[in-house]
Amino acid sequence: MEKKKRKRREEERALVNNTTDDTIITTTTTNNTRCCCLEWRSSRLEKEESSSQRECEKNRETVERYSRQMRLPFFQHDERSKGGQSRLFKAHVFIAGAGGLGCPSVLYLAGAGVGKITVCDADAVEKSNLHRQICHRNEDCCSENKTKTNKAVSAIRAAKSLNPTCSYRAVEESVNEQNAMELLRDADVVLDCTDNQRARYVLSDACAKLRTPLVSGASVGVEGQLVVYNESGEEEAGDGSGDMERGPCLRCAYPSPPPADECGSCAEQGVLNVAPGIVGTFQALECIRILLSGRCRYRGKEGEKKEKAASKSSLASSSTFPHRPLGLMTLFDFVQNPSRPTTCVKIKRRKDCLVCATSETRDAFAIESYDYDAFLNSGIAAQRCKNNGTDNEIEESIGEDGTQRRITCEELAQLLVENSDKKKNNSNTSVASHEEKHHEKTKSVVLFDVRNEIEFSIAALKDAINYPFVDEENEKKNAMETMTTTNVVVATAVDEDGGEEDEKAVTEVEVDVIAFICRRGNDSQLARERFKQKLLDRDESAENKRRTLTIEDGSDTTQTKKKFCFDAEKCQIVDVIGGLRQWKRAIDSTFPNLD
Numbered sequence: 001m002e003k004k005k006r007k008r009r010e011e012e013r014a015l016v017n018n019t020t021d022d023t024i025i026t027t028t029t030t031n032n033t034r035c036c037c038l039e040w041r042s043s044r045l046e047k048e049e050s051s052s053q054r055e056c057e058k059n060r061e062t063v064e065r066y067s068r069q070m071r072l073p074f075f076q077h078d079e080r081s082k083g084g085q086s087r088l089f090k091a092h093v094f095i096a097g098a099g100g101l102g103c104p105s106v107l108y109l110a111g112a113g114v115g116k117i118t119v120c121d122a123d124a125v126e127k128s129n130l131h132r133q134i135c136h137r138n139e140d141c142c143s144e145n146k147t148k149t150n151k152a153v154s155a156i157r158a159a160k161s162l163n164p165t166c167s168y169r170a171v172e173e174s175v176n177e178q179n180a181m182e183l184l185r186d187a188d189v190v191l192d193c194t195d196n197q198r199a200r201y202v203l204s205d206a207c208a209k210l211r212t213p214l215v216s217g218a219s220v221g222v223e224g225q226l227v228v229y230n231e232s233g234e235e236e237a238g239d240g241s242g243d244m245e246r247g248p249c250l251r252c253a254y255p256s257p258p259p260a261d262e263c264g265s266c267a268e269q270g271v272l273n274v275a276p277g278i279v280g281t282f283q284a285l286e287c288i289r290i291l292l293s294g295r296c297r298y299r300g301k302e303g304e305k306k307e308k309a310a311s312k313s314s315l316a317s318s319s320t321f322p323h324r325p326l327g328l329m330t331l332f333d334f335v336q337n338p339s340r341p342t343t344c345v346k347i348k349r350r351k352d353c354l355v356c357a358t359s360e361t362r363d364a365f366a367i368e369s370y371d372y373d374a375f376l377n378s379g380i381a382a383q384r385c386k387n388n389g390t391d392n393e394i395e396e397s398i399g400e401d402g403t404q405r406r407i408t409c410e411e412l413a414q415l416l417v418e419n420s421d422k423k424k425n426n427s428n429t430s431v432a433s434h435e436e437k438h439h440e441k442t443k444s445v446v447l448f449d450v451r452n453e454i455e456f457s458i459a460a461l462k463d464a465i466n467y468p469f470v471d472e473e474n475e476k477k478n479a480m481e482t483m484t485t486t487n488v489v490v491a492t493a494v495d496e497d498g499g500e501e502d503e504k505a506v507t508e509v510e511v512d513v514i515a516f517i518c519r520r521g522n523d524s525q526l527a528r529e530r531f532k533q534k535l536l537d538r539d540e541s542a543e544n545k546r547r548t549l550t551i552e553d554g555s556d557t558t559q560t561k562k563k564f565c566f567d568a569e570k571c572q573i574v575d576v577i578g579g580l581r582q583w584k585r586a587i588d589s590t591f592p593n594l595d
Contacts, residue, residue, distance in 0.1 A: 061165070066113055074292055084292045085113060091291045092116040094184055096175050096203055097193035098151035099123075100276030101217045101283060103135040103158075105191050108284035110159035110166050114291075119155045120171040120183065124148035128593050132273035135159070175199055177367045180206035189287050192216040193280065197257055198372055204229055204250035205367050208356040211246070215286045217279040219332075222272045224279035227253075227329040227347065228286055230356065247326035248349040249356040257376050278332060286324075293323060405528070407515065407574045409583045412447070415513060416463065419444040445513040446549075446564050450527045455519070459592040461583070464517065465562075469527040511566040517576040517583075519594055524575035535568050 066085055069075055075084035093114050095102050098121040106119055125133075125140040125148055133151070135158035140149035152170040160168055175183060175194070180202050184190055190212055192203050200216065207214040207230045214229040233245035327347040334341045351357055355365045407415075449456055450469035460466070516524040516531070535547065549564040576583075584591040 062113075065163075065165075069112065087291055087294075088113045088288070089115045091188045092118070092186055093189050093191065093287055093291075094118045094120070094187035095155075095191045095193055096120050096199065097195070098133070098135065098155035099129065099193060099195065100132040100219065100271065100273075101193035101280040102151075102191070103133045103155055104277050104280035105193060105284045105287070106155050106159045107135065107162060108281060109287060110163045110168075112284070112288055113163065114166060114287075116167040116169070117156075117159065118169040118171060118183075118187070119152040119159075120173065120175055121151040121155070122172060122174040123151050125151055125154055126593055132271065132276055134277070175202055177202050177370060177372060180367055181209070184210055184212060187212055189290050190214045191283050191287060193283070197376055201250060201257075201372060201375070202367065205355050205365065205370070208249045209362050209365060209367070211362075213290050214249075215283045215290070216250070217276075217283045219276040219279045220269050220271055222275050222333065222335050224275055224282075224332040225329060226279055226282045226286065226332070227327070228290070228324075231290065231326055233326050245326070246349070246356065248347050249353065251355055252327075252350040252353050253329075253347045255350065255353075275332075275334075282330065282332075289324070404572060405574055406525075406577050408577050409586045412515060412517070412576050412583075413587050415445045415515070416447070416461075419463070444509055444511065445515060446509065446511050447515045447517060448527070450516055450518050450523050455594070459580075459594060461517070461580070467527075469516075469518070469523050469530075508563045508565060511564045511571055513572045513574065514564075514566065515574050515576060518579045520581050521575065521577055521579040524579060528573055528575040532573050 062085065063070070070083075070085050072084075091114050093109055093116070095106055095109075095117065098106065098119050102119065102121070106117060109117055125136045127138075127141050129136055129151075130138065130141070135155040136149070136151065137154070140154050150170070150172045152172055156168045156170045159166070171183065173179070176199075184203075184206050190203060190207050192200055192214055194200060194203070195218075204214055204216075206212075211230065211232070213231045215226070216229055217226050218224065229247060229249045231247040233247065325346070327349065329345050329347055331343045331345065332341055337343075349356065354361065356362060447461065447464045448467045449460055449464040450467060452468045453466060456464075456466040456468075514531075516528045518524040518527070547566055547568050549566075578585075580591065580594060584593060
């Protein structure tokens with residue numbers, strides 16, 4: 001009998017030791033039912049001690065890493081809540097673009113402890129990105145043994161090395177009307193760090209439909225701007241639906257797309273490396289402010305619980321938290337006003353907005369079927385928005401009169417080679433009959449680079465002549481007026497030397513082709529048309545169509561004059577498709593990347 005009892009107790013101990021849940025094990029004897037709790041209690045205490053130890057380690061890591069910001073008044077918490085830091089832990093932030101704006105944003109948000117960060121970018125790292133996009137390394141774009149690193153992947157790697165406790169996701173594609181709703185659906189706050197109008201409108205429309213705050217930033221030159229779209233305010237009185245008063249969207253500020261000339265990019269106008277860093281840091285600051293103030297709809301599996309907790313939290317109504325008015329745009333310009341580099345303007349929500357006017361318009365607007373191409377092309381100079389390599393042809397290569405108006409980079413390269421060969425042949429040929437003259441006649445192509453002087457001095461094709469189409473004030477018409485009326489002269493014959501010109505070496509060139517080139521193939525088209533129009537306007541009734549174009553180049557001590565002579569009817573006046581960007585792709589891979 002005693003042996004049976006000992007055997008039963010041993011079986012009970014074995015069963016208790018193999019149990020992982022909190023149930024109380026019972027066994028039945030001949031007399032009654034009893035609970036075998038001693039072994040169960042011992043196992044439970046060991047598990048609780050282990051769990052408590054892990055929790056202490058986690059709390060210690062949190063305090064050590066975030067203690068400096070947790071001391072701030074609007075990070076304070078009570079016994080029931082971990083306060084502001086807990087909100088950041090539970091938040092999901094989506095960053096569109098990992099460039100000059102996205103890099104500082106992702107680093108500061110990771111450092112602050114945002115629980116989940118998604119970075120979306122389809123581009124690879126280029127060497128021209130490194131001076132301002134601080135997440136990327138030289139190895140990401142210069143390795144000969146591997147392909148260039150995607151920007152989103154590079155940014156996530158940098159953020160993870162800074163704070164490995166956060167959750168990260170890299171999306172190696174661009175945000176568009178087909179994937180926007182799916183990508184942004186679970187985000188609590190979205191950061192617009194892109195640099196093109198299409199992506200900005202898609203992000204704004206998607207965030208308006210999802211009622212998600214959108215922190216939008218932009219920077220060019222030494223300037224920048226920042227605005228929060230679709231931000232939640234106070235609950236609308238008398239509505240009864242629980243809908244929140246919201247700030248304006250991008251369409252409230254720009255119902256029609258702004259002209260492309262007003263939407264400069266870093267590639268076109270240049271940028272000081274710290275300028276996007278300042279704006280990107282401001283974007284991270286605004287994102288943290290929104291998350292801590294509860295002015296967003298928390299997403300995810302427990303979104304409703306988080307949102308209710310946020311609305312009841314003392315943080316949302318704390319007088320110490322720095323609230324901002326809805327629709328406030330901050331403009332940054334350190335050069336124009338160094339003593340006060342930031343100013344603010346108010347953007348009002350439009351009652352007739354296509355997307356955010358009412359809840360009904362938000363729900364009815366269909367991003368997937370909306371024609372963004374037609375919308376963007378309705379802006380002034382819309383062709384300048386299509387800067388994608390050789391896809392920027394705003395007209396056919398052959399004109400209505402049958403003359404060629406555009407040439408490829410391959411055709412230009414062939415012309416330049418032939419031109420170089422002709423120069424070599426002429427230099428080896430005896431010109432005894434011209435020894436007493438200052439002129440050397442050749443027949444060739446002349447290439448005009450219409451970028452500004454600064455861009456031309458950075459990198460240019462050999463033998464190209466700088467003739468800026470855009471002057472310092474961006475007054476294209478005036479710049480071209482100066483070029484055509486001052487230097488293009490109608491003549492009955494080639495002008496003879498006289499006066500002071502005899503003291504300078506004058507090279508006279510008979511021109512077959514006049515070619516215009518720019519960075520991407522847009523300004524060169526406009527320069528070519530302006531040039532041709534001025535030739536026609538000079539003297540359409542003149543029988544003699546000879547023209548001369550005189551250019552001085554060189555320093556003051558070695559100044560020379562080039563006189564290009566051409567027949568206005570026979571000379572080909574063309575521009576180069578794709579510009580210097582396509583030249584690098586198709587002809588010379590060693591040419592600097594100017595993007």
